[in-house]
Amino acid sequence: MRRILDLPLLVILMGIGSLAMLVPAMHAYAVRDLHVARAFFYGGILFSILTLLLAIATQTIRPRRVARGQLISLVGAYLVLPIMLAVPFQEGLRATTFLNAWFEMVSCFTTTGATVYDDAGRLTSSLHLWRGIVGWLGGFFTWVIAVALLAPMNLGGFEVSSGDGAGQGAAMSGGLGDRPRDTGVKLASVAIALFPIYAWLTAVLWLVLILLGSGPTPALIHAMSTLSTSGISDGGVGAGALAAAGAGIWGEIAIAAGLIFALSRTTFTGVIQPGLAGRLRSDHELRLGLLIVITVPILLFARHWIGAVETGEEAQVILALRALWGAFFTVLSFLTTTGFVSADWAEARSWSGLATPGILLIGLAVVGGGVATTAGGVKLLRVWALYTHSAREMARLVHPSSIGGSGEAARRLRRQGAEIAWIFFMLFAMSIALVSGALALTGLDFETAMVLTTAALSTTGPLMQIAAEVPISLADLGDTAKSIIMAAMVLGRLETLALIALLNPDFWRG
Numbered sequence: 001m002r003r004i005l006d007l008p009l010l011v012i013l014m015g016i017g018s019l020a021m022l023v024p025a026m027h028a029y030a031v032r033d034l035h036v037a038r039a040f041f042y043g044g045i046l047f048s049i050l051t052l053l054l055a056i057a058t059q060t061i062r063p064r065r066v067a068r069g070q071l072i073s074l075v076g077a078y079l080v081l082p083i084m085l086a087v088p089f090q091e092g093l094r095a096t097t098f099l100n101a102w103f104e105m106v107s108c109f110t111t112t113g114a115t116v117y118d119d120a121g122r123l124t125s126s127l128h129l130w131r132g133i134v135g136w137l138g139g140f141f142t143w144v145i146a147v148a149l150l151a152p153m154n155l156g157g158f159e160v161s162s163g164d165g166a167g168q169g170a171a172m173s174g175g176l177g178d179r180p181r182d183t184g185v186k187l188a189s190v191a192i193a194l195f196p197i198y199a200w201l202t203a204v205l206w207l208v209l210i211l212l213g214s215g216p217t218p219a220l221i222h223a224m225s226t227l228s229t230s231g232i233s234d235g236g237v238g239a240g241a242l243a244a245a246g247a248g249i250w251g252e253i254a255i256a257a258g259l260i261f262a263l264s265r266t267t268f269t270g271v272i273q274p275g276l277a278g279r280l281r282s283d284h285e286l287r288l289g290l291l292i293v294i295t296v297p298i299l300l301f302a303r304h305w306i307g308a309v310e311t312g313e314e315a316q317v318i319l320a321l322r323a324l325w326g327a328f329f330t331v332l333s334f335l336t337t338t339g340f341v342s343a344d345w346a347e348a349r350s351w352s353g354l355a356t357p358g359i360l361l362i363g364l365a366v367v368g369g370g371v372a373t374t375a376g377g378v379k380l381l382r383v384w385a386l387y388t389h390s391a392r393e394m395a396r397l398v399h400p401s402s403i404g405g406s407g408e409a410a411r412r413l414r415r416q417g418a419e420i421a422w423i424f425f426m427l428f429a430m431s432i433a434l435v436s437g438a439l440a441l442t443g444l445d446f447e448t449a450m451v452l453t454t455a456a457l458s459t460t461g462p463l464m465q466i467a468a469e470v471p472i473s474l475a476d477l478g479d480t481a482k483s484i485i486m487a488a489m490v491l492g493r494l495e496t497l498a499l500i501a502l503l504n505p506d507f508w509r510g
Contacts, residue, residue, distance in 0.1 A: 003059060005185055009073040011054050013081055013141070018047040020133055021088055027217070028092075028126035036092040036126045043088030070149055075499070077141070078490040082106045085134055092127055099479055104131065106486045107461055109138035110493040111374055113231035113339055114461025114485075116474045120235055125217050128234035132221035139228025139374040140191075140198050142493070146265075146372035148190040156495060157371030157379045160417040201258065202227050208254045212247040219247070226258040229374040231339035231462050242340055249322075252329050252342055262336035263289035263380065265372040285370040285380040288387075292335055292367070296360070297327035334364040337376040339462030358467035362451070365460040366428075376459030376492055378428055382421035389418030427496040431457055435488045442481040448472055452481075456488035 004012065021044035028037035082105035090101035100116045107114045108131050115131075117123055123131075150156030202223050209219035218234050222242070225232040233242070242252060264286040301324045326344030333340040368377015392414050432453050439449040451472060455463035465471040474482070491499065 004055075005188060006059060007055050008058050009070060009187070010076050010080065011051060011058055013077055014047065014051045014054065014084060016137070017081060017085055018044050018051055020044075020137060021047070021130075023133060024088075024126045024130040027129055028124070031125060033124055033126055035094075036124055039091040040088045040126075040130070043091070047084055047087075071153070074145060074149070074494060075490070078106065078110055078493060079486075082109050082134075085109065089127060089130060092130075093123065099482060100475075103474075103482050103486055105134055106489055108132075108134035108230060108232060109141075110459055110489045111135055111138050111142065111228050111230040111337075111376070112456065112459040112461040112489045112492070113225065114455060114464055114474060114489075115232075116482075118465075118473050118475055120233075123234075125234065128221055128232075129217060132224045132230075132232050132234075135228045135230030135232045136202070136224035139224075139230060140195065142228075142374050143194050143198065143372070144187060144191045147194070148187045151372065152186075157381050159420050160371075160381050160385050161413055198227060201261065205254060205258050209247050209251050212251045212254065214247040214251060222251075222255065223258070226255050226338065226340075227261070227374070229259070229262050229336050229338040229369070229376075229459075231333075231337075231460070233340075242343060249325065249344070252325075252340075255340065256329055256332055259332050259336045259338060262338070262369040262373045262375040264370040284384045288380050288384050289335065289369065292364070293328065293332045296331045296364070297324060300327040300331070300357070300360075330361070331364060334361045334460065334463075335367060335375075336369045336373075337365050337458055337460040339365075339460050339466070341462070341466060358469070361467050362454050362463060365458040365463055366454060368458060376457075378425065382424055385413050385417040385421040386425070389414045424496070427500075428457065431488075431491060431496055435484060435491075438484050439481055442478055442484070444477075444481065452485055453488060456485050457492035459489060459492045 021040045025037050025040035025044060028034070028040065082102055085105040085108075086098065086101035089105065090096055090098055093101070096117075103116055106112075113135065120128070146156050151158045205226060206220050206223040209222060210216060214222070221232060221234050224230075235242070242255070247254070264283050266283045266286065301320075322344040326342040326346075329340070329342035330345045333342075366377055367383055368379050369375025371379050371381045432450075435457065436446075436449040436453040439452055440446065444452070447468065451468045452464060455461055455467070464474065474485075477485075
C-alpha cells in the first residue's frame with residue numbers, strides 16, 4: 001500500500017481505469033456482444049500491464065515540489081488518461097475516428113456529457129455503460145481532488161472564503177508534506193471516506209429507478225450520471241432521454257433528489273469536516289441554490305400562465321402543474337450543470353405556446369453548483385460573495401457611516417472573497433471570449449461558437465443541443481473545432497485559477 005501511495009497520481013488513475021474496463025467487458029459478455037466484450041477485456045489486460053510497467057519505472061521518482069507535481073498531474077489526467085479510456089471504446093464501436101473517441105472520453109471524464117454520436121442507437125448498451133462509468137469515475141475524482149488537493153492549495157472556489165489569495169494555501173508552501181506519500185495518504189483517506197457515500201447514493205438511486213420501471217442498464221447509467229452531474233444517457237439528449245428509460249415523473253423526482261448533492265458540499269462532506277454537517281441551514285450555497293431553483297420556475301410558470309391565458313387554456317390545471325414541475329426539474333438540472341430535461345418541459349412549451357428560453361438555461365449553467373461538488377460553472381459561493389458585497393455597498397450609500405456586521409467571516413467574504421470572485425468572473429469572461437473567438441476562426445457562426453464555448457466551460461454538454469435555436473451536431477464539426485472544445489472542457493473542469501497557479505513564478509522556485 002505504501003508503494004502505491006508513492007506512485008504518481010496519473011499512474012494510479014491508469015490502474016483504476018484499467019480495472020474499470022472489466023465492467024463493460026462483463027456486461028457485453030452477458031448480453032452476448034462478444035466483439036465489445038473482447039475489446040474491453042483485452043484493453044483492461046493490456047493497460048493493466050502497461051500500468052504495472054510504469055509503476056516500476058516511476059517508483060523512485062520524487063518531485064521537488066509535491067503540490068506542483070499534483071497540479072500538473074491533474075492537467076495530465078484530464079488530457080492523457082482519456083486517451084487510454086478511448087482505445088477500447090473505439091475498438092468496440094469500430095466505425096469512428098480516434099479523435100471522436102478521445103473527445104467522447106474527455107467529455108465523460110470532465111462530466112461535461114457532450115457526445116459526438118447524435119444517434120444514441122449507434123452505440124450498444126455496453127458502450128453507453130462505459131460512458132456512464134467514465135463520467136461516474138470523473139465525478140468521484142472531482143470530489144476527491146477538491147477536498148484533498150484544491151482546498152489545501154486554496155483553489156477551486158475555496159479561495160473565496162479562506163481569506164488568502166488563490167494558490168496560496170498550505171499545500172503550496174509544503175503544508176501537506178514534502179513527500180508524494182503525504183499527498184497520497186491524504187488522497188487515499190479522502191477517497192476512502194467519500195466513496196461509500198458516493199457509491200451508496202448511486203446504488204439507492206439505481207434501485208429506485210428500477211422499481212419505478214426503468215431497465216437495469218438505463219437506470220444504472222442515469223444514476224451514475226446524476227451523482228456525477230454528467231447528464232450522460234443512453235436515450236440521447238433532450239426530453240426524450242429520461243422518458244425513454246420508462247421511470248416517468250417519479251423517476252424525475254428521484255433524480256432531482258440526487259441532484260441536490262451538487263448544490264453544496266455540506267450535504268456530503270460531514271465525514272471529512274464534521275462541523276459542516278450541522279451548518280446546512282445556514283449554508284449560503286444551499287440557500288442560494290434553492291432560492292434559484294424555486295424562484296426561476298415560478299417566474300417561468302407565470303410567463304407560461306400568461307401565455308396560456310392568451311390562448312384561453314388557463315383552466316387546464318393538470319397541464320399547469322406539469323408545466324411547473326417541468327420548469328423546476330429542468331432549472332435544477334441545468335443549475336447543477338447536469339443537463340437533463342424534463343419530459344414536461346416540452347409540455348410547458350405546448351401549453352403556453354412560448355419558445356424555449358435557451359438563454360435562461362445558459363445563464364443557469366454559467367452560475368453552476370456548489371464548491372467541491374461535481375457541478376461546474378462559476379459556483380454559487382462566488383455568486384453569493386458578489387451579492388453580499390453589492391448589498392453592503394448599497395447599504396453604505398444610504399448609511400455611509402454604518403459598520404457591517406455578521407462577524408469576521410462575513411466581512412472577509414464581502415471583501416477579499418468578493419474581490420477574488422470578481423477576478424474569477426473576469427477570467428471566465430475572457431475564457432469565453434478567447435474560446436469562442438478560436439471557434440469562430442474555424443468557420444462557425446457567432447451563436448454556435450458561443451453556445452459551444454459556454455457548454456464546454458460550464459461542463460454542461462446538453463446545452464449544445466438544447467440551448468441553440470438549431471441543435472448543434474458535434475459530428476459535423478472539424479477536427480480543429482473538436483480539439484478546441486476538448487481543451488475548453490478541461491479548462492472548465494480545472495478552472496482558470498488552477499492553471500494560472502502553474503504560471504506563478506513562486507510555484508516553480510525551490
